[in-house]
Amino acid sequence: xxxxxxxxxxxxxxxxxxxxxxxxxxxxxxxxxxxxxxxxxxxxxxxxxxxxxxxxxxxxxxxxxxxxxxxxxxxxxxxxxxxxxxxxxxxxxxxxxxxxxxxxxxxxxxxxxxxxxxxxxxxxxxxxxxxxxxxxxxxxxxxxxxxxxxxxxxxxxxxxxxxxxxxxxxxxxxxxxxxxxxxxxxxxxxxxxxxxxxxxxxxxxxxxxxxxxxxxxxxxxxxxxxxxxxxxxxxxxxxxxxxxxxxxxxxxxxxxxxxxxxxxxxxxxxxxxxxxxxxxxxxxxxxxxxxxxxxxxxxxxxxxxxxxxxxxxxxxxxxxxxxxxxxxxxxxxxxxxxxxxxxxxxxxxxxxxxxxxxxxxxxxxxxxxxxxxxxxxxxxxxxxxxxxxxxxxxxxxxxxxxxxxxxxxxxxxxxxxxxxxxxxxxxxxxxxxxxxxxxxxxxxxxxxxxxxxxxxxxxxxxxxxxxxxxxxxxxxxxxxxxxxxxxxxxxxxxxxxxxxxxxxxxxxxxxxxxxxxxxxxxxxxxxxxxxxxxxxxxxxxxxxxxxxxx
Numbered sequence: 001x002x003x004x005x006x007x008x009x010x011x012x013x014x015x016x017x018x019x020x021x022x023x024x025x026x027x028x029x030x031x032x033x034x035x036x037x038x039x040x041x042x043x044x045x046x047x048x049x050x051x052x053x054x055x056x057x058x059x060x061x062x063x064x065x066x067x068x069x070x071x072x073x074x075x076x077x078x079x080x081x082x083x084x085x086x087x088x089x090x091x092x093x094x095x096x097x098x099x100x101x102x103x104x105x106x107x108x109x110x111x112x113x114x115x116x117x118x119x120x121x122x123x124x125x126x127x128x129x130x131x132x133x134x135x136x137x138x139x140x141x142x143x144x145x146x147x148x149x150x151x152x153x154x155x156x157x158x159x160x161x162x163x164x165x166x167x168x169x170x171x172x173x174x175x176x177x178x179x180x181x182x183x184x185x186x187x188x189x190x191x192x193x194x195x196x197x198x199x200x201x202x203x204x205x206x207x208x209x210x211x212x213x214x215x216x217x218x219x220x221x222x223x224x225x226x227x228x229x230x231x232x233x234x235x236x237x238x239x240x241x242x243x244x245x246x247x248x249x250x251x252x253x254x255x256x257x258x259x260x261x262x263x264x265x266x267x268x269x270x271x272x273x274x275x276x277x278x279x280x281x282x283x284x285x286x287x288x289x290x291x292x293x294x295x296x297x298x299x300x301x302x303x304x305x306x307x308x309x310x311x312x313x314x315x316x317x318x319x320x321x322x323x324x325x326x327x328x329x330x331x332x333x334x335x336x337x338x339x340x341x342x343x344x345x346x347x348x349x350x351x352x353x354x355x356x357x358x359x360x361x362x363x364x365x366x367x368x369x370x371x372x373x374x375x376x377x378x379x380x381x382x383x384x385x386x387x388x389x390x391x392x393x394x395x396x397x398x399x400x401x402x403x404x405x406x407x408x409x410x411x412x413x414x415x416x417x418x419x420x421x422x423x424x425x426x427x428x429x430x431x432x433x434x435x436x437x438x439x440x441x442x443x444x445x446x447x448x449x450x451x452x453x454x455x456x457x458x459x460x461x462x463x464x465x466x467x468x469x470x471x472x473x474x475x476x477x478x479x480x481x482x483x484x485x486x487x488x489x490x491x492x493x494x495x496x497x498x499x500x501x502x503x504x505x506x507x508x509x510x511x512x513x514x515x516x517x518x519x520x521x522x523x524x525x526x527x528x529x530x531x532x533x534x535x536x537x538x539x540x541x542x543x544x545x546x547x548x549x550x
Contacts, residue, residue, distance in 0.1 A: 052240025054532075054548050057253050057262030059269075061246055064205035065219065067187040068196075069147030073267070073441065073541060076186040078224060078244070080542040083189030083210040084234075086116060086135070086168075087180055091536040091544060094294075094345055094445045096184050100135070100211065104180060111175030111492055118166040122233045124192035125208075125215040132162035137193045139170070146200045149187050152443055156182070175492040177499060178446035185444050186542065213237050213546045222246045226545065237546035238534060257286070257527055263550070264535055265527040266543045270391070274525050275332045286529050291537045292336075293522035294343045296440045296450065297393075299384070300475040300516050304465045305434040307380045312372035314514035316412060317382070317435075318353055319368065322360030322403055326520060330395045334525065338518035340507050341450050345539060348447045348503040352511035353518060362407040369411045376410045386437040387425070388418040393437040396519065428475040436475050437519075445539055447503050448490060454516060455483050455506075471515060478515035 060074030067079045088099040098104065100122065105114040122130035139160035143153050156176055163169040172179065182188070195209035196202075208216045213236065214226035226242040245262055247253040250269040257265040257277070269277075281288035299317070307313045323337035336344070337359065339351035357364060374380045384400065386393040397416040404414050419427075428436065442449045457469030457479045465477035483506065490502040510516070526543060528535045534547035 052550075053243055054239045054241075054545070054550065055243045055245055055261075055263045056543065056545070056548075057245045057247055057256050057265045058267050059247050059250055059253050060267045062224070064203065065208045065216070066147065066196075066203040066205050067189050067191060067208075067210075068142045068145045068150070069203045069205070070187050071148035077267070077542050079189060079208065079210075080186040080538075080540075081212065081242070081545040082208050082214050082216060082226065083186065083191075083212040084122075085184050085186070085189045086118075087184040089184060089445070089539045091538050094347075094539045096180055100130070100190055105170075107494060111177070111494060112172045114170045114172070114179060115163070116168045116170070118168060119233065120166055122211050123231050124190070124195070124211050125229055126192050126195055127231075128192045128194045130190055130211050131165055132168045134193050135168050135190055136160045136162045137198070138190050139188070141191070141196060141198045142188060144198050144200065145202055147203060149185070149443070152182060152185060153188070177491055177494055178444065178448045181446040182444045184540075186540065214242060217241070235546075238549040239546075242545045242548075257529075260529060263529050263532055264543070264548060266524075266537075269525075271330070271332050271334050274334055277527050278525070281527070284530070286527060287532065287535070289526040289528060289535055291524045291526065292345055293524045293541060294345045294442055294445060294539060295522040295541070296338055296341060296343055297335075297396075297519045297522070298338070298341065298438060298440065298516050299519060300428075300436050300438055301514065302431060302434050302436075302475055302477055303515060304431055304477045307372075307374070308382065308434055310372050311512075311514065312368045313374075313380050313382075313412075314517075315357070316365040316368040316372075316380070318511075318514050318517045319357040319361040320365035320404060320408060320412060321400060321517060321519070323519060324359060325403060326396055326399055329399050330392055331520065334523050335520040336523065338521045341454060341510060341516055341518050342447050342503065342507065343450065343521050346445070346447050346450075348500050348507075350504055350507045352507045356511045360403070360407075365408065366411055374411050379411050379413050381413045381415070383415045383417055383434045384437065385417050385419060385424065385433040385435065387421040389421045390437075390439075393439075394418060397437060429473050431472075431475070431477060433475060438474070442540070448487075451503070451506055452487050452491070454478075455480070455510070456487050457484060474516075476515035478513065480509065480513065483509055483513075 062075040062078055064070055064075050070076050070079050084100045086101040087096040100119050102117045102119050105116045107114055118132055143150055156172055158171045158173045160170045190211050192209040206219055213229055213232045215229045217227040218225040224244040228237050228241055250273055253265055254269050254273040256262050278288045301308050301314050303309055327335055339354035340349055342349050369380055384397045386397050401414040401416050404412050453470045454474050455471050455478050457466035457471050459468035460466040460479035466472040466479045471478040486502055486506050490499050493499040524541055526535055534549050536544050538544055
């Protein structure tokens, strides 16, 4: 499997998305037909409707509801709540459990064939029966229609076939131990073969026909309505339906929640707005529900640019950064310091950067730089670039620069530079930036997804760095023969204990080579009015609608 294409496609698609999002959304909501409500509804969405419906406020505008093309949290969050996958997560746990499958896959000895038993008695929203043939159709469509997330399966899956009425067999191109976790990705949900078709670009962005607890009732430019699916096979929602109100800004969402125009507010508000709502929650005005997220923020360091080609400079940066200061000054405490590229939500997490460098250890940073020949008269000068659309990364860059100016006696000096998002992501693989600030939203919850896209390299050398691979696309240009071998091993290893030891060695290698400096791990905040219950997120940051009730 060519995982270089995974990372390149990821950044290419993000770049395209940033530049074309607004135009695509306008065309989607203006030029195509929308499903009609199956139940009467008013033109506006109000909180506390009295009919058991819940109103959720958000700023996240969906680009599409077609799971084969959905690759943004705004779209995937809606798809998630209308769908079922083969496997899913319980809130608060990163361990997958069967959903449309009835058991974990049976894996062949060579690690290439996955046999999955499927649930019986399930129907799609249009009445079509769910079976192995329908699930095989879904996977084939996900790959062949070539939507934004198609690479997730296209680079891995060789075939998906029904080998019985309720048995699905998937054959991989190469062994991939994290494959069951990938099958829990929201976009790999069952869709009706009657409602969709296979063919490149043949998407249906304004409908959704799956097997989940809700069916789509209405899709508008500023609202989405879900009705309870009365033939749902599993536990029915605890509410009478969902009204999603899409606000134009975090300020509007903040005000709508304060005025009780929405029952639940999620995604997204600025840290100062969250802090204000938290303070009022402590007084009993409403509920603030924090959740540990799995989004990682980090600095990528280009080993091909001076003085960052010197490992001591990279290590010095890792030592001098004070994550606690960033936590307070940038996030008002609404994030956690990150000491590994793997988040704390995964059991293989190892705080290697904390152990090796401490936190804000300027004395160690000075020693490293002095031993490498740098001084006040010959300082190590490093540019930090970030996308101008990100206020948190802008503030983080300013804080890092200020800390260096205050504590490093001029031996280490930073210059911070903002650039528009489209240009920023286009230029990363070209190696123009010495250091950059980035966020990572995982595709699936396995340590591989926090390692392979960052440090794998299909072609390169120790002398010249990565020429073709994941680390090039992430801007570090890191190359290590040992790392490449470790990644191959963890991907093939089916024994969890052995695999965990491999990830431990990977983290130890990263803390020495320092192609990246982990900075913080996100926290997600949901706010709910008094009297609301069952408000929770799943581990992939999706708000779970079916458990919410008044």
